[in-house]
Amino acid sequence: MTQRTVVVVGGTGLAGRAVVEEALRRGDRVRAVSRHVPPAARQVVGAEYVAADALAPDAPDLLRAAFDGADTVVDTVNGQTPAAAKVLTAGAASIALAARDAGVGLTVVLSILNVDRGTAVGYYRTKLAQERVHQAGAVPSTVVRAAQFHDFFDTFFGSPTLTGALTRVGTVPYLRGGRFQPIDVTDVARAVVDAAQGPDATVDGDVRDEGEPGRRTISVAGPEEIAAADLARLWADAHGSRRIPVGVPLPGWGPFFASGAAVAPDARYGRVTYADWLARTAEASPA
Numbered sequence: 081m082t083q084r085t086v087v088v089v090g091g092t093g094l095a096g097r098a099v100v101e102e103a104l105r106r107g108d109r110v111r112a113v114s115r116h117v118p119p120a121a122r123q124v125v126g127a128e129y130v131a132a133d134a135l136a137p138d139a140p141d142l143l144r145a146a147f148d149g150a151d152t153v154v155d156t157v158n159g160q161t162p163a164a165a166k167v168l169t170a171g172a173a174s175i176a177l178a179a180r181d182a183g184v185g186l187t188v189v190l191s192i193l194n195v196d197r198g199t200a201v202g203y204y205r206t207k208l209a210q211e212r213v214h215q216a217g218a219v220p221s222t223v224v225r226a227a228q229f230h231d232f233f234d235t236f237f238g239s240p241t242l243t244g245a246l247t248r249v250g251t252v253p254y255l256r257g258g259r260f261q262p263i264d265v266t267d268v269a270r271a272v273v274d275a276a277q278g279p280d281a282t283v284d285g286d287v288r289d290e291g292e293p294g295r296r297t298i299s300v301a302g303p304e305e306i307a308a309a310d311l312a313r314l315w316a317d318a319h320g321s322r323r324i325p326v327g328v329p330l331p332g333w334g335p336f337f338a339s340g341a342a343v344a345p346d347a348r349y350g351r352v353t354y355a356d357w358l359a360r361t362a363e364a365s366p367a
């Protein structure tokens with residue numbers, strides 16, 4: 081079998097790096113594209129790194145060169161602030177255009193489980209727009225919608241920037257009423273790399289598979305549904321933290337996560353549980 085070439089735009093990010101590692105493990109030739117090439121010590125051995133800004137005025141040309149010889153382009157870029165989030169829309173348009181011009185056979189875009197049920201949240205509207213840009217493009221496209229990554233919860237439970245005041249008063253703040261089915265990025269990467277094999281590739285496991293080859297949406301979530309309160313307790317135990325889990329309302333995102341939209345019993349694809357992930361990553365917390 082000839083070796084496939086996979087280009088991962090955003091390949092230096094959390095999910096992108098996992099996709100790079102998984103594709104290399106399967107024997108693909110892999111190129112990671114992002115604005116900054118990481119120092120050698122932080123590169124995945126065997127991957128090629130290319131610097132290109134998907135928002136630069138000449139982005140379609142830069143990206144077309146970066147996509148040279150690619151069978152599949154995977155879009156795992158991210159931007160959280162309104163200015164940075166343009167990479168999800170204007171950036172996606174340049175990626176789709178460059179993929180067409182480079183003769184790429186398939187784009188795969190990483191999105192969010194049930195994102196179409198979260199349109200009250202600006203970021204989710206942007207993610208939906210990103211999906212549509214790829215699916216309206218000339219190149220066949222597969223969307224992989226993933227549940228929240230295990231890492232996502234550190235932003236709330238441990239982050240001094242987002243929930244600083246609450247963590248300082250001795251709590252582990254969690255979203256009151258929230259229900260999740262978190263997934264490990266290594267499981268997300270398996271699904272993305274399966275999907276990257278072709279428009280009608282088999283994604284091996286318990287997934288929701290909608291649409292048709294070329295305009296397909298695959299949804300994946302973790303192995304267990306778990307209440308936000310239990311996630312916070314597991315987090316505090318694993319970190320040896322004496323802070324007390326306390327449920328708080330979360331403006332904007334709260335209704336989505338409390339409505340059951342963040343779980344998918346028909347897409348129990350992931351193998352790694354939150355407890356498994358904590359056992360691997362948690363470090364003792366000072367408080």
Ligand SMILES: NC(=O)c1ccc[n+]([C@@H]2O[C@H](COP(=O)([O-])OP(=O)(O)OC[C@H]3O[C@@H](n4cnc5c(N)ncnc54)[C@H](OP(=O)(O)O)[C@@H]3O)[C@@H](O)[C@H]2O)c1
Pocket residue numbers: 089090091092093094095096113114115116117132133134135156157158159167171190191192193207225226227228229230232
């Ligand atoms: N976190 C979750 O729980 C979750 C769940 C489901 C889906 N997702 C989706 O997964 C995707 C990846 O998320 P992540 O957390 O892995 O993101 P991340 O760690 O923030 O990585 C973002 C990547 O995009 C690159 N990038 C940003 N702006 C760029 C630009 N203008 N041009 C080229 N590259 C650019 C970054 O590298 P440089 O900064 O060097 O450019 C980096 O490689 C997102 O679209 C997110 O919506 C996340």
